[in-house]
Amino acid sequence: MDETGAKPKRSGARLCCTCNQRRAALKRPKTLEQICRECFYDVFEEEIHQVIVTNQLFKPGERVALGASGGKDSTVLAYVLSKLNKKHNYGLDLFLLSVDEGITGYRDDSLETVKRNEIQYGLPLKIISYKDLYGWTMDEIVKVIGLKNNCTFCGVFRRQALDRGAAFLKVDKLVTGHNADDIAETVLLNILRGDIARLSRCTSITTGEDGPIPRCKPFKYTYEKEIVMYAYFKRLDYFSTECIYSPNAYRGFAREFIKDLERIRPRAILDIIKSGENFRISTTTKMPEQGTCERCGYISSQKWCKACVLLEGLNRGLPKLGIGKGRISVNDSEDRNGSDRGKSIASKQCGTLDF
Amino acid sequence: MACNGTGCKSNCYKDEEAGVAEVASCTQSAERTKSGAAEANPISDTLCIKCKVNEAISGYGGIDDGRFCADCFRNNLFGKFRFSVTSNAMITPTDKVLVAFSGGPSSRVALQFVHDMQHRALKNFDASRDRSLPVFGVGVVFIDESSVSPIPSNELEKAVKDISSIVASLAPPTKELHVVPIEAVYSSESSDRRDKLIKLVNAVSDSTGKEDILLYLRMLALQKVASEFGYNRLVLGSCISRIARHVISATVKGQGYSLPADVQYVDARWDIPVVLPLRDCFAQEINMLCRLDGLKTLALSTSPHSGINSLVSSFVQLLQEENPSRESTIVRTAGKLIPFHFNRIPEIVDGKVPLATQRRQKRYSLKSNESVSSESFCYLCNSPLDKSETVDLSNLENCRSSDIFGASCCSSCRFQILPRDTTSLEQFYTLLPHFLVARSKQVNNRNLSLLREQIQDCLLSDSEDET
Ligand SMILES: [Zn+2]
Ligand SMILES: [Zn+2]
Ligand SMILES: [Zn+2]
Ligand SMILES: [Zn+2]
Ligand SMILES: [Zn+2]
Numbered sequence: 001m002d003e004t005g006a007k008p009k010r011s012g013a014r015l016c017c018t019c020n021q022r023r024a025a026l027k028r029p030k031t032l033e034q035i036c037r038e039c040f041y042d043v044f045e046e047e048i049h050q051v052i053v054t055n056q057l058f059k060p061g062e063r064v065a066l067g068a069s070g071g072k073d074s075t076v077l078a079y080v081l082s083k084l085n086k087k088h089n090y091g092l093d094l095f096l097l098s099v100d101e102g103i104t105g106y107r108d109d110s111l112e113t114v115k116r117n118e119i120q121y122g123l124p125l126k127i128i129s130y131k132d133l134y135g136w137t138m139d140e141i142v143k144v145i146g147l148k149n150n151c152t153f154c155g156v157f158r159r160q161a162l163d164r165g166a167a168f169l170k171v172d173k174l175v176t177g178h179n180a181d182d183i184a185e186t187v188l189l190n191i192l193r194g195d196i197a198r199l200s201r202c203t204s205i206t207t208g209e210d211g212p213i214p215r216c217k218p219f220k221y222t223y224e225k226e227i228v229m230y231a232y233f234k235r236l237d238y239f240s241t242e243c244i245y246s247p248n249a250y251r252g253f254a255r256e257f258i259k260d261l262e263r264i265r266p267r268a269i270l271d272i273i274k275s276g277e278n279f280r281i282s283t284t285t286k287m288p289e290q291g292t293c294e295r296c297g298y299i300s301s302q303k304w305c306k307a308c309v310l311l312e313g314l315n316r317g318l319p320k321l322g323i324g325k326g327r328i329s330v331n332d333s334e335d336r337n338g339s340d341r342g343k344s345i346a347s348k349q350c351g352t353l354d355f
Numbered sequence: 356m357a358c359n360g361t362g363c364k365s366n367c368y369k370d371e372e373a374g375v376a377e378v379a380s381c382t383q384s385a386e387r388t389k390s391g392a393a394e395a396n397p398i399s400d401t402l403c404i405k406c407k408v409n410e411a412i413s414g415y416g417g418i419d420d421g422r423f424c425a426d427c428f429r430n431n432l433f434g435k436f437r438f439s440v441t442s443n444a445m446i447t448p449t450d451k452v453l454v455a456f457s458g459g460p461s462s463r464v465a466l467q468f469v470h471d472m473q474h475r476a477l478k479n480f481d482a483s484r485d486r487s488l489p490v491f492g493v494g495v496v497f498i499d500e501s502s503v504s505p506i507p508s509n510e511l512e513k514a515v516k517d518i519s520s521i522v523a524s525l526a527p528p529t530k531e532l533h534v535v536p537i538e539a540v541y542s543s544e545s546s547d548r549r550d551k552l553i554k555l556v557n558a559v560s561d562s563t564g565k566e567d568i569l570l571y572l573r574m575l576a577l578q579k580v581a582s583e584f585g586y587n588r589l590v591l592g593s594c595i596s597r598i599a600r601h602v603i604s605a606t607v608k609g610q611g612y613s614l615p616a617d618v619q620y621v622d623a624r625w626d627i628p629v630v631l632p633l634r635d636c637f638a639q640e641i642n643m644l645c646r647l648d649g650l651k652t653l654a655l656s657t658s659p660h661s662g663i664n665s666l667v668s669s670f671v672q673l674l675q676e677e678n679p680s681r682e683s684t685i686v687r688t689a690g691k692l693i694p695f696h697f698n699r700i701p702e703i704v705d706g707k708v709p710l711a712t713q714r715r716q717k718r719y720s721l722k723s724n725e726s727v728s729s730e731s732f733c734y735l736c737n738s739p740l741d742k743s744e745t746v747d748l749s750n751l752e753n754c755r756s757s758d759i760f761g762a763s764c765c766s767s768c769r770f771q772i773l774p775r776d777t778t779s780l781e782q783f784y785t786l787l788p789h790f791l792v793a794r795s796k797q798v799n800n801r802n803l804s805l806l807r808e809q810i811q812d813c814l815l816s817d818s819e820d821e822t
Contacts, residue, residue, distance in 0.1 A: 187606065188603070188606070190688075191602065191603070191606065191685055191688045191689070192674065192681065192684065192685060192688075193684065193688075194684045194685075194687050194688045194691075195688075196688060196691045196692075199688070253670065253673060253674060253677070257666070257670045260666050260670075261607060261663065261666060264662060264663070264666070265563075265662075265663060267770065268607050268608075268663070270609075271606075271607060271608055271609030271767075272606055272607055272609075274609040274611065275605070275606040275607075275608075275609055275610060275611025275612075275614070276606075276611060277611070278611040278612035278741050278743075279611045279612070279614070279692055280612065280615055280692050280693040281691075281692060281693065282691075282693055345674065345677070
């Protein structure tokens, strides 16, 4: 309520405001309530459980793949989801699905984390590599195209790799660790870019229900800060080094704005998502008609899917093919990465917010 | 991110070669680019692309910066104003319009343009033999907010003097000036209205909420003046830059549902329809015109903005500096959201609609069937409520009017303006202008009035109902 922020309180022996028994150990980022660790774990997990139940994300007996990068979001998701699956008898067969882009000194290390998670959480792991799928590693791609447009490849290839891995595992659903901050950022970005079609669906908790494998986001209402807090207190094993091909720890205007908002009004993140859900958008505003790629059969609104266009460029020694707008654009009406300019407004360039 | 994210937590810089401006976004500019031989004139960077005679000027921002000479710039800006006025039937010959003038550049330009239009109409009237087309009337209102802003009294006196001379200079035709204190939202007999207002504003603890309730009260004051003096239009100077900020702050405050109501050219949810003829003009263009034409503006000292609104303001400013079409893209996005049935001049029924308006409504599919009618409005900020926000009043057992009021406000007002506990809310309720309390009468939804019938005996009798 008071935006100027609560006065620093001397938290001597303050009691948890939930259980009133244990000492409060933290201020919950979402509500600023002072609670103990155990109550934090409870409320954190329970909120996710409620999201899963009220949105009917899963049906008993389903096979579900977790997109696992070794980072904090997917690590916490794997931990919490396998815990809830046991506790509430969801009856799910869970798998870890990782993409190996082939980035020496980065992905190989983070994959070690995922491999440890495989053992720690007892979840089978499938790794799908760019090299196997496309014949190129990111290291090799960067050697050809330099550091400039590598994110375009990164994003397009990863998206397709996850779908192919999910198909390989014969799963019914793919869950990703996109959190509330990510979704709030996407709402803002779509407003800033004038993308009404994406604006209309970016707050959906489940997407691609018409496609082969629906994706869903159990962390839709979970704050990034709480995920970090959970991982920290639980001492979860995750990998936090930045990608070596994205050297600038530059956050993007929109993300910084959201962090500033959160500081004076934590509820703002949920309010942005709420706005996104309630926007009155004409039902005739549709995404381009989806067909299949003539070359690889992947879902695509164009003759060739984006990955095939990029790949064609790489193989023909024209790596810029399909990158950016208005250049050698073969069919890049869907390109999100070339559509902005200068200093970036988005925090993640490789299309990872375009779920 | 799970699937990806850390992969390229990316932060990699964008493709910088693509640093060209986005396609012009507002209709006019798109048309202009099409018709004018804009790009086909590489002779000189400094020649005006329109007349190709005078030297172009720059510094007015937006997508047209540096393309026009002073004359063409002026004509272009007035053209945008005129286009929104005619294509939305904002002003017709029989109207009496009230221009809200704060002293700032936007409302100054709105006032100037309305005057220019009226002046032309007068010339036509004098020249015509049958004198068939009357000239619309214009009045000006200045809301004095000194009771709630730290404005020194001498500064205010000087401001009022300046405003009077500005308005006097805009004649003929003569324009009536109304200088009204914001506490006029209370009924005239209450002598302690200034104290009441201060108490009301101080009862709001959230700094953003404080700013926002003042906005709502200002609108109420404007509406009151307009209806007391027989005006039938209220002209605001809201420009692209201001509306873009509103789009973002409404989103951040969770008001996504009601947002489209605020960003259209016409907002007739009020007794006196509100029109925004500068909706397609950038703040920098407006500032430029004030400089070029020596239009006097005044900057009253106000409390520094804080909280959400100021964060949004600096965010949008940053984005606009990064890309000169960003603000208009934001407004264009919000313009694509489905407007409400009241986002058009109400008395226009099909058949009577001017041709230009018909065309525009066709182009933007502003058909009444598209603009779904809304059932109820927030009692405080008057924003249309989403179904999920309308509370079943029959659940309110205790029937306290303050509770009913609270439950009938949007969630944003409940969060940032209304006090949480019942006692403070009751206190807050007694401080509200009756104008606001009586707003419920605007709710014409049948269900709600049925509910009201059930609780009628518990509602305060609105003896002071002012409208
Ligand atoms: Zn506790
Ligand atoms: Zn990347
Ligand atoms: Zn393909
Ligand atoms: Zn010119
Ligand atoms: Zn409200």
